[in-house]
Amino acid sequence: MKNILLIVIDGLGDRPNAIFNGLTALEYAYTPNMDRLAGMGTNGLMYPVDIGVVAGSDTSHLSILGYDPSLVYTGRGPFEAMGLGINVKPGDIAFRANFATVDPSGTVTDRRAGRSSMETGKLAREISMNIDGIDFLVKEGVEHRAALVMRGKDLSPDVSDSDPHSAGARVKRIEAKSESGKFTAGVLNKYLDTARKILRESPSNSKRKQHGLPEANELLIRGAGIVPELQDFSSKFGLKAACVAGVPIITGIASLAGMEIHKNERMTGTVNSDFDAKISTALDLLGKYDFVLVNIKGPDVAGHDRNPVLKKEVIERIDKAFERLIPAGSGNVICITGDHSTPCSVGEHSGDPVPILLYTEGCRRDRVNAFNEVASADGSLRIKSGEVMRYLMQMSDRSEKYGA
């Protein structure tokens, strides 16, 4: 039995770019290591979640890891909360949240409180509390972002947002969307009233004012979701698993699946992340774990920025880090794919498939000698993300025979 290294390059897929004479960033980039692995392995296209679906990173990673998002995806809140370091538990209700600026009449003047994270960590701790037996946990994120988690009995995600979703509107009261949401809505309104008073009186907001920043005097919440129970990855597949990733949403999913998270401050989840550190960390972990998931975020960021030249450069730096994968592929199974396409011409995710390559010594080969959206289509696989784990299991000689 071999161990498995699964490398998911976020937003990898693209569409033709005029600046590359109609090639994609991945086609145009100089990627000798990916191409060499492609030439030695099994290639094809992967449809994230399903063919034509415009998948998010969260739903696609869940699906790649063998969890059907139609059963376990309960909104972005729970996954972001995990990613911000809140140790969420199944049954918790989680919201995405913004620190915002509100005038005395209750009208939102800046939904993002100047996009500044100054003192938001302290503010988050100040408004983490227990009300009527319910724990309210707030954790700050990048810039104005945060997450709110409610923990306790009789909670339901069937409640509306307080976030009016536009400046100039008033903060909304939480309302129950059904009978089962009534208790949650009630205690949530009580909590938000309390939090509002604390935020307005906090010395942290005085400090923000001294620095010329808008006060973070309101926590706007949206997208209630219940934290799902994911079957432990190690019991699901019999694989002791680790995750190397810089972005909260991926480490959150991996945590919920029971994987151990390995990250350091050089793994930033940006185009400047230390790709070499990720790959060398992952290869070190492959000795201690049966399965290592690596997420590399950079190309997605370049796609969202509509910057094909940056995407190409990031891909070339990633490929450089892949140099050491080739010897590692002899004793392990290596899979490289994307979680979705983020075409530079679109600036958002699209439903185009992504290339996938799988390599281990002695594996089935096809005629593909390059790793990209066009060349990989000559390969043998057309695979949905939810089928990837099954394929990896058989390539690593870990599958049980179905039948005799």
Next chain:
Amino acid sequence: MKNILLIVIDGLGDRPNAIFNGLTALEYAYTPNMDRLAGMGTNGLMYPVDIGVVAGSDTSHLSILGYDPSLVYTGRGPFEAMGLGINVKPGDIAFRANFATVDPSGTVTDRRAGRSSMETGKLAREISMNIDGIDFLVKEGVEHRAALVMRGKDLSPDVSDSDPHSAGARVKRIEAKSESGKFTAGVLNKYLDTARKILRESPSNSKRKQHGLPEANELLIRGAGIVPELQDFSSKFGLKAACVAGVPIITGIASLAGMEIHKNERMTGTVNSDFDAKISTALDLLGKYDFVLVNIKGPDVAGHDRNPVLKKEVIERIDKAFERLIPAGSGNVICITGDHSTPCSVGEHSGDPVPILLYTEGCRRDRVNAFNEVASADGSLRIKSGEVMRYLMQMSDRSEKYGA
């Protein structure tokens, strides 16, 4: 967001033909416009309904339009009745019907009444009536063909045919296949007895006799089906939709889906249909509608006639009409595919996949430079008909992201 033009060439797929040295009609035909679109777009093979299914035009079109035929296909009767212009409603029971010739003993002498439609329109109106609170609506079709629709309370499709399916046999009494079909069978027998008397005494049948035609003195019915409720296409996909088609079964499906039907007398649904009129009508409609479905029937007719030379010629004339699609593809999404294969060597539908091409400016390209059963297999897509709408939605930038 772009608009979508979906062109379904009926019976497009084929198998090798000896007369073309083992090529299919589509491979052998000179199709510079389809080939050019293929070279600019995303290609592949589509499995009608599902891989290996020998799909009908009705089940395949339902599936392509996003309706699962296993849920909504209730037999051909409802769809043919719609296509003949009966404004069927969900819950109606519909039958396919033949005007037939029966001798005084009740034995069928000609199941198709000389294949003549003479006076069948008048006869159909004469035997449209209300019995015991149930409306019976009859509409004539091509040659001897017709449809019967029952409308009223407590009706069930669980009844047998009156059509014995062969000449020399006696007309059958309708029987209930279950308890729930008893009322329907009873009122239907009463109706058929009444209709029989009217048909025998009708001056229209005297006229037929004067013209040397067999009397159309019996309405043989078969294939009871209940008209299904289809979710409105515009609410299902958020697309205001039109259909350009000449054949009743397709316009029937489109009507049931709430599409507006555009046809004129030059769109005949035959090999001599005015393909240019169809495409120019469709392109005009693309300005006013978000989605236009075009059905082109000719190649299916040639396939059923086992005539590969005719099929090739029809395909070449269709391709000529596609000349104007290329400029239209810049601002819209264009999809060309078939609804099933009708191999000339078989003369009937087969379960072989059909080529599919999708093109819009800036879309993902692959290495395919021709549109046919063989070349398209080098493309990136292996898609089931039920997945086509989702793919078109993402190509037209209309999909919502699933996740974050």
